[in-house]
Amino acid sequence: MTTHDYQFVENLLLRLLSLLLEIFTDSEKGEVQDFIDVGEYGLALDTLVDIVIEENKQIPGESLALVYELADVMQLDKKMFEEKLRGHVTDS
Incomplete structure (x- = not known):
């Protein structure tokens, strides 16, 4: 990945985390x-999941879409995240 790709991934992770502000504890x-701060983006995503x-x-569907986008960009197995998060996504 290029520097631009890393910045894009970091921005996606920060956006995902901001969507979960009311769901996650401090x-x-x-x-x-x-993990985001030290550039361990894969660990950040795995930890979040x-x-x-x-x-x-329960996370909003918008969060799941960001998880999928991150999986694509980071070349991770999207199906694995789909299976792990099944039953943890709300419609709204």
């Missing part, structure tokens, strides 16, 4: 933000 947000699953959180 500690959970901080955990994801720490793991928090949703482990804490049985």
